[in-house]
Amino acid sequence: MSSKIYEPVAPQRVAFLGLGVMGGPMAGHLARAGHQVTVYNRTAAKAQAWAAEHGGTFATTPREAALGAEIVFACVGNDDDLRSVVLGADGAFAGMQPGAVFVDHTTASAEVARELAGAARVIGLRFIDAPVSGGQAGAVNGALTVMCGGDALAFEAIKPVAMAFSKAVTLLGDSGAGQLAKMVNQICIAGLVQGLAEAIAFGQNAGLDMNQVLDVIGKGAAQSWQLDNRGKTMVEGRFDFGFAVDWMRKDLGLVLAEARRNGSRLPVTALVDQFYADVQQHGGQRWDTSSLITRLK
Template identity: 65%
Template sequence: MSQRISTVAFIGLGVMGYPMAGHLARAGLTVRVYNRTAAKAAAWVAEHGGSHHDTPQAAATGADLVLVCVGNDDDVRQVTTGEHGALSGMAVGSLLVDHTTASAGLAEALDAACRERGVGFLDAPVSGGQQGAENGALTIMCGGDDADFAAAEPILSHYAQAVTLMGPAGSGQLTKMVNQICIAGLVQGLAEGLHFAEQAGLDRQRVVDVIAKGAAGSWQMENRHKTMIADEYEHGFAVDWMRKDLGICLEQARRLQARLPVTALVDQFYADVQAMGGGRWDTSSLLRRLRASDS
């Protein structure tokens, strides 16, 4: 893709997509949006300008770059290659970027579908959550070729603090899997540590103040310990979505013959949280599961 990107389409205005698209509008780009719930797209346009459209195809028509941020593989297929999907409205030489956390196989299939139409493609899942999206501080891991990455990177940087090309199509999704695998173990470890401190009669805040300065420190500890201590979980990245992501990780691991025993165990712990009615709780709610087992 050689032309300058001035018009973008953003497909999916959830808790991540809504603020991400907002950063693009504030950067002066012409933004065309589509959302399955049309009222949300209308609200976005009322706040940020641009235009909202009835189908992904209509939103993508005339856009230099189409960005997708939806729920799962099936959602991605529906808004890209399905009936009235974005690809059917995209011009030769334009570029499709998928921010959804999805499977590597889907990324490879989308890349092939885009190439057939003369459209560039990047799989570009993000990390940083709603807070990172709102603050323009996401981390984006991309799969695709150098030229498409070079074209997209300045646009993605409007809502990211780091944008990195990891390899060919699918590499972004594989890297996001590594991210989720690491988070699963970290959050369980933090939950167990806080639970142990509570049972030992320690001042949990003071414990965190001390150990966060050493090797135990992490983003999860810094950003989640206060709400975990307060037993508050009506925020953040939902358990339902984490289980979706870990399912992708475990399926890919089977294909690769990679062993993920801790990830598989934590996935089952999240199933317990779902059974407690916590599907929409933040992933740090693993601590509530431990507390429940004591009662």
């Protein structure tokens, strides 16, 4: 259970679509912060279990969940999953009241963010793309970093509510800017994890006590979140936790597609993406991203 301290915010009626390893805890923080939460999940039993635990209500369609909500949050798998809970007769947009805000925490493409923001605008709704960083632990502890794109007034309306599960919620530009910022985040992580993997494998081959070495270099210029949180588990060869390789490959696919569109050269990122493909082929689809080191053993 998180020890999160919630800032006083006027209770609002909200919906949360998608109760996976991220969405379930995020919705839980909204309920604990005092908001009236209705949840929807493709697997209805998960929504029922969440409602029983947190005292909220569950709906059988996104449209039903969104009825009367001032803010509808979502955290699903990819662009197509997002469209499926937003659009159509049973989609959230069909149930939302004029002026309500849809906040998408899915890591998706900047294109789908702009597409859905435009569709929302036509029917008097507002849309914020708001991918998150911090992983499952960040969701459980209410300490996510949220990168947002969209209208400034809509952002100001959702920010205090989203702080229930966040340590920072920041508007970075127009629709799509949040997704682009998440891509920057994943580019950084890909390079950092590969560098850390190579360093640990090198140190082990050299006969060093790598736990001791990590303690030392972690106090200097090599320090990073990845070193602090993944270094020693890489030394131990433990990867059955954290952000899965399959998810990282999905994210890097979005990054590389966007890079082709905007003319960016990402040689290291493209190489690390292929290294993750190697890990997948050796059965590591659900291993943590730090499993890159297994290629070097």
